[in-house]
Amino acid sequence: MTRNRPLSELGSPPFALRIYRTVLTLGKPIIKLILTRRMSRGKEDRARLSERFGVASIDRPAGDLIWIHAASVGEALSVMPLLGALLKSQPKANVLMTTGTVTSAKLIAEKLPPRAVHQFVPVDEPGAVKQFLDHWRPNIALWVESELWPNLIWQTAERRIKMALVNARLSPASFRGWRRAPHLIRTLLQCFDVCLAQDHDSARRFEKLGANKVIVTGNLKLFAPPLSFDKKALESLEQALDGRPCWLAASTHAGEETIIAACHKELKDRWPNLVTIIVPRHPERGSAIVESLKEDGLSIACRTNSKSIAPELDIYVADTLGELGLFYRLAKLAFIGGSLVRHGGQNPLEAARLGLPVLHGPHIFNFTPIYRLMDRGKASVTVADGTALSKAVDNLLKDEGKRRDMAARAKNVVAGTDAVLHNTLTAVADLMAHGPDTVDGSTDRAGNAVS
Structure with a gap:
């Protein structure tokens, strides 16, 4: 050669x-x-x-x-x-x-x-x-x-x-x-x-x-094949959730976690048992994220310090490596980060492949062709800011039929590749x-x- x-x-x-x-x-x-x-x-x-x-x-x-x-x-x-x-x-x-x-x-x-x-x-x-x-x-x-x-x-x-x-x-x-x-x-x-x-x-x-x-x-x-996960860990977390509504903010970047926390506080009035899971793009930021959000009066924990979700917990920061597939399977819908700040977005296909409705911000210039497929296939929703994100999460949490429809469309986008x-x-x-x-x-x- x-x-x-x-x-x-x-x-x-x-x-x-x-x-x-x-x-x-x-x-x-x-x-x-x-x-x-x-x-x-x-x-x-x-x-x-x-x-x-x-x-x-x-x-x-x-x-x-x-x-x-x-x-x-x-x-x-x-x-x-x-x-x-x-x-x-x-x-x-x-x-x-x-x-x-x-x-x-x-x-x-x-x-x-x-x-x-x-x-x-x-x-x-x-x-x-x-x-x-x-x-x-x-x-x-x-x-x-x-x-x-x-x-x-x-x-x-x-x-x-x-x-x-x-x-x-x-x-x-x-x-x-x-x-x-x-x-x-x-x-x-x-x-x-x-x-x-x-x-x-x-x-x-x-x-x-x-x-x-x-x-x-x-x-x-x-x-790419579906992200792997630990079956026992999923069963344990599902048991800890005990039916509580749960949504995921995946691959978040600096500046987005405060927006996510504000969304949680707004949604909590309508969903008092809501659990928000944040998976930062860089897991080493986990402790800093927790410290920055504690002032909001929310109950927050890091996965590195707590392997379970306590009944009173508001936000769970999954600051571990290689567990995104686990949390995609736990949540009912996913916001894909790097898109409410000018980072350019992150890959939404991992969530789509697992049949999750996908939300994303306007800054997706690093993944434009992929999001174009998602948006054309009505498998994702663009949110302009935190207010729009709260409204979109609320709509999807209360409409199981729409979640199922978006999940099916997401799977169609990645099918036959x-x-x-x-x-x-x-x-x-x-x-x-x-x-x-x-x-x-x-x-x-x-x-x-x-x-």
Whole structure:
């Protein structure tokens, strides 16, 4: 599995990349200081910090190695079905999965199958990147969504390692940002042999920025299996709830929890036994969330401190890792966070797949195509602010028929998506076996023109 494109086609690094490499090389002491400070806040793994400088903590497995890089939890989970399919289709190959966050490392470690290992991605300092690539020597590199580290991309391409951008997504804001550095982004994107885009909007943006063969294969997040859960934990929590009405605010970001608490106080007049569950996007914020909401006179508890829901509890902050599937199954409806603040939203498909009515705010620019599907299918409701959220939650709590209807529509949105995995696997297999010239980039896998 060697790169078909001659090394000479890469040319010399553009001026911006040469400056970037120089700054990162000279700034290595500062990078070490930043990582040390992150470690003190629990954002780096002390035992594995050397991996961030390209020093592997395990040996490279023999034979072909497929390297998959995903930025964080969402991206890593979305590509797990592809990882499994690749191992099944390549029985002698192994997979190296890299991510950049402690949360993703903990979660992925529990889900990786045999013949797959995890390492932290190195910082984008030339020496760290070189040491990483010297050790692992991957045969092919699959980058998930839009995680573009210039040194890592360039050095990988220099070694003639085949590269694909998988489940590629580019928001309008990112597109505008990259257009301010047209030569750099064109150079980086042309290091990839193929770009497998989630949707036609992203495909057109990647093409305008200079990407090589672009194929619309669909969004792997549509294919992801239902989130797992602990059956005994669900039974215990259902027993503790004892029929009390319950709704969920999932993947919330700073600034949204106060809105959720205000909604709870307003709803409590009509639903005195109401339980609101908050699952923050970053679980380490749990204690801070509890402290910030205590002044509202509500009874609040963290899951890390209380494994059950007390009869008098108002708000339950689920600050644990990997339990979102549990709380989706416990609640009657879900608000998806990152959308009442200008974060850009979070993935609603996990809730939809489990048949939950979905509410979301107006700021969903990072997931526009997915929410477009949800809204067109009448599987979700947009709320402009906290007042609208309270009204929507109230309406759904008192209308079981509407909840059932939205749940069925949500399941319909994510139904019949097996082709997404097949499309992606076929394109990657073509690249592995024959090189980029065999991957047809003029149409998507359904035969539709990309642009």
